[in-house]
Amino acid sequence: MANYYDxxxxxxxxxxxxxxxxxxxxxVKIDESTEKGHVEQGSKTELPFWLAHELNMRQAxxxxxxxxxxxxxxxxxxxxxxxxxxxxxxPYFYEFxxxxxxxxxxxxxxxxxYAFRIRYKEVLHKAHTTGFAAASKFLTLLTKEESYMYxxxxxxxxxxxxxxxxGPRLQRASILGRKRKPAE
Amino acid sequence: xxxxxDSNMSLFSPGExxxxxGDELVEIVPNLRMDxxxxxxxxxxxxxxxLAAQVPLWLAVALKKRGKCTxxxxxxxxxDGRLLSPIFLIVFFVIFPPPGLxxxxxxxxxxxxxxxxxPLPFHYLEISRLLFDHAREDIPDMYMVRSLTEDIxxxxxxxxxxxxxxxxxxxxxxxxxxxxxxxxxxxxxxxALQAFYKHDNEQQAPDTDRMLDKQPQIPTDxxxxxxxxx
Numbered sequence: 001m002a003n004y005y006d007x008x009x010x011x012x013x014x015x016x017x018x019x020x021x022x023x024x025x026x027x028v029k030i031d032e033s034t035e036k037g038h039v040e041q042g043s044k045t046e047l048p049f050w051l052a053h054e055l056n057m058r059q060a061x062x063x064x065x066x067x068x069x070x071x072x073x074x075x076x077x078x079x080x081x082x083x084x085x086x087x088x089x090x091p092y093f094y095e096f097x098x099x100x101x102x103x104x105x106x107x108x109x110x111x112x113x114y115a116f117r118i119r120y121k122e123v124l125h126k127a128h129t130t131g132f133a134a135a136s137k138f139l140t141l142l143t144k145e146e147s148y149m150y151x152x153x154x155x156x157x158x159x160x161x162x163x164x165x166x167g168p169r170l171q172r173a174s175i176l177g178r179k180r181k182p183a184e
Numbered sequence: 185x186x187x188x189x190d191s192n193m194s195l196f197s198p199g200e201x202x203x204x205x206g207d208e209l210v211e212i213v214p215n216l217r218m219d220x221x222x223x224x225x226x227x228x229x230x231x232x233x234x235l236a237a238q239v240p241l242w243l244a245v246a247l248k249k250r251g252k253c254t255x256x257x258x259x260x261x262x263x264d265g266r267l268l269s270p271i272f273l274i275v276f277f278v279i280f281p282p283p284g285l286x287x288x289x290x291x292x293x294x295x296x297x298x299x300x301x302x303p304l305p306f307h308y309l310e311i312s313r314l315l316f317d318h319a320r321e322d323i324p325d326m327y328m329v330r331s332l333t334e335d336i337x338x339x340x341x342x343x344x345x346x347x348x349x350x351x352x353x354x355x356x357x358x359x360x361x362x363x364x365x366x367x368x369x370x371x372x373x374x375x376a377l378q379a380f381y382k383h384d385n386e387q388q389a390p391d392t393d394r395m396l397d398k399q400p401q402i403p404t405d406x407x408x409x410x411x412x413x414x
Contacts, residue, residue: 098382113383120376124348127372145379152371156195160368163198164313 008144012092012099013050018064020044025060049099056103063104068093074111081118086143093143119146127153195371201363205310206242211256213237214247241311245318255319260305261312262287263328288332295339301360309337309364344369351376 003009026038047055055061067073068090076084086093094112101108119142126138127150139147207225213236220229221243228239236256239247247253291302305311312333320326344365347358351373 094379094383109383116379116383120351120379121349124345124372124376128345145375149372149375149379152375153369156368156371160198160364163202 008092009095012095013048013053015049015066015090015092015096016046017049017052017066017100017104018044019047019052019055019061020064021061023060049096053099053103063100065105065108066090066096066100069097069100069105069108069111077111077115081115082122083141084115085141086115086119086146087141091144094145120149123150124153126150128157196367198364198367201307201367202310202314205307205314205363206240206245208241208305208307208311209238210241210244210258210311211236212239212244212247212253213256214253216252241314245314248319248322255315255322257315257319257323257329258305258311260288260291260308261315261323261329261333263289263325263332288329288336292332292336292339295336295343299343301340301343301358303360304336304362306363308333308362340365341368348373348376351380 021039021041021043024038024041028039029037047061052061052063056063068086073084073089090096094116097108097112101112122138123142123146139150142150213234214231215233216231217233218229218231220227223240225240228243229237231237244253244255248255291304294302312330315323316326316330323329340362344358344361348369356377
């Protein structure tokens with residue numbers, strides 16, 4: 001599933017996570033405004049996931065729960081998962097969650113599965129029924145993975161409709177070929 | 185086997201499905217005399233005028249285009265038992281409908297009533313489309329047949345959607361889905377199943393591979409594993 005060259009799985013790791021430093025580290029500045037050339041133990045910052053993950057493995061930082069999985073989002077998802085604007089929170093909501101779950105909070109896995117199950121139905125309905133114009137508003141709520149799914153469904157449905165309508169569809173009325181109505 | 189039209193997604197286009205449906209056998213009544221044709225798939229013919237012969241659909245369509253035959257629509261493609269035209273047969277079949285001799289009206293009824301898909305030919309959409317396009321005058325009650333197949337298609341596709349709603353990562357068994365129906369949902373269902381699978385596994389056995397790549401990083405002074413003596 002995770003392809004080495006998959007641009008999406010690279011971009012997932014660019015998402016920021018809040019971290020707390022467990023060790024004091026010399027020669028590092030978290031941001032330019034600080035005068036000191038070292039990081040103290042217990043200082044907080046946000047790092048991209050790939051860096052936070054590496055540091056976490058070396059027990060240098062502990063990873064917190066990022067904003068897209070906080071309590072507020074959880075409540076919204078529990079209320080009505082289909083209407084939550086996940087794209088603006090994190091375009092790689094599911095993939096990011098999967099990577100994050102074992103590191104900070106196992107219950108994210110449950111949340112993801114729940115959210116996906118509800119939102120999947122919505123995608124399914126919209127993909128096969130709505131026209132393109134009406135769908136664009138709905139599309140802005142979807143995460144990357146969901147919009148791939150949506151596009152897959154839409155394009156195969158569109159291809160099918162094209163096939164059904166295309167080709168020699170011209171019909172000749174049966175009455176035209178005959179000179180007159182046969183006596184019945 | 186994968187479709188040629190879309191290289192990276194290995195999907196079939198509807199046109200390719202139609203091409204595959206060309207291999208289905210249909211009965212034609214030729215009006216020419218011709219020797220047997222020897223194909224990789226088998227030998228067809230010899231053809232004698234007014235004697236019915238079984239040929240692949242693509243051949244039937246090709247002959248039909250040149251006006252060399254009439255195509256007998258397949259058994260299922262009738263709105264009642266009318267293909268066996270004598271009136272007493274109709275009466276007979278209405279009273280004792282033989283198994284497997286279902287017609288489209290009946291199929292539509294059954295399709296509406298039950299949750300399961302009714303057995304129809306795997307390529308029913310493609311076959312009916314090809315015949316509607318090329319052999320319109322050979323199908324009795326063409327308009328009725330066409331609207332019935334459209335209705336059946338709609339009902340079945342609605343059923344596909346309701347089934348998709350109940351989708352989970354567990355095994356999925358839907359019998360009697362046709363080629364085109366499968367193809368419409370192929371890309372979508374594939375992705376959805378993959379996601380469901382991922383999320384369900386996430387809950388049960390989290391991060392086996394993350395554990396694995398964690399191990400070399402943490403310095404441990406475990407004793408070396410004893411090799412199995414040969």
